[in-house]
Amino acid sequence: xxxxxxxxxxxxxxxxxxxxxxxxxxxxxxxxxxxxxxxxxxxxxxxxxxxxxxxxxxxxxxxxxxxxxxxxxxxxxxxxxxxxxxxxxxxxxxxxxxxxxxxxxxxxxxxxxxxxxxxxxxxxxxxxxxxxxxxxxxxxxxxxxxxxxxxxxxxxxxxxxxxxxxxxxxxxxxxxxxxxxxxxxxxxxxxxxxxxxxxxxxxxxxxxxxxxxxxxxxxxxxxxxxxxxxxxxxxxxxxxx
Numbered sequence: 636x637x638x639x640x641x642x643x644x645x646x647x648x649x650x651x652x653x654x655x656x657x658x659x660x661x662x663x664x665x666x667x668x669x670x671x672x673x674x675x676x677x678x679x680x681x682x683x684x685x686x687x688x689x690x691x692x693x694x695x696x697x698x699x700x701x702x703x704x705x706x707x708x709x710x711x712x713x714x715x716x717x718x719x720x721x722x723x724x725x726x727x728x729x730x731x732x733x734x735x736x737x738x739x740x741x742x743x744x745x746x747x748x749x750x751x752x753x754x755x756x757x758x759x760x761x762x763x764x765x766x767x768x769x770x771x772x773x774x775x776x777x778x779x780x781x782x783x784x785x786x787x788x789x790x791x792x793x794x795x796x797x798x799x800x801x802x803x804x805x806x807x808x809x810x811x812x813x814x815x816x817x818x819x820x821x822x823x824x825x826x827x828x829x830x831x832x833x834x835x836x837x838x839x840x841x842x843x844x845x846x847x848x849x850x851x852x853x854x855x856x857x858x859x860x861x862x863x864x865x866x867x868x869x870x871x872x873x874x875x876x
């Protein structure tokens with residue numbers, strides 16, 4: 636099986652400028668995803684290649700320092716804050732297939748801003764999606780802290796609120812409500828056929844999820860960086876990054 640790992644890191648972040656290479660516990664944020672990708676590549680029984688997708692020469696330089704060199708540069712039209720990530724992944728996928736004269740079976744995307752993941756997470760996620768012949772893709776999730784069937788409400792046109800998802804009968808506790816999950820952005824598996832469809836979306840009727848058995852969150856604000864730095868430097872994570 637041939638797997639391409641994509642690490643997508645746009646240079647123009649507005650929320651936290653330079654966030655993809657901002658230092659966390661002594662390492663640039665992107666280095667954590669590169670290291671996990673390299674471990675997966677080394678330990679996997681499959682053929683695994685790693686590709687960087689960025690429009691930033693500074694990110695190219697930092698990634699190269701951690702063993703991920705590239706000659707690919709993301710096109711400008713895929714580097715805006717309105718560009719879809721699926722299109723960016725497809726572009727680097729086609730580039731690597733042409734360059735290497737190979738067709739990949741899966742694309743595994745590791746999001747730079749959600750690096751709290753393990754090689755085992757990636758292996759178990761691959762097992763799940765590969766064993767389901769009708770599935771198109773899989774993405775990582777975490778158990779939701781709030782549940783739309785129990786304690787999330789939406790404002791109606793008349794100004795009053797009601798449950799976001801009325802369950803049809805009264806749910807007396809969160810434990811009685813249907814299970815719901817939060818997308819944590821950490822990793823996504825796509826079968827190669829996904830990129831041949833014009834109507835494909837990350838969340839679709841053939842999507843599977845992998846439930847993270849440990850903490851995972853998207854690092855997207857200065858406070859998030861402080862939290863992750865604290866967790867790592869004080870050994871509060873029960874996994875190795």
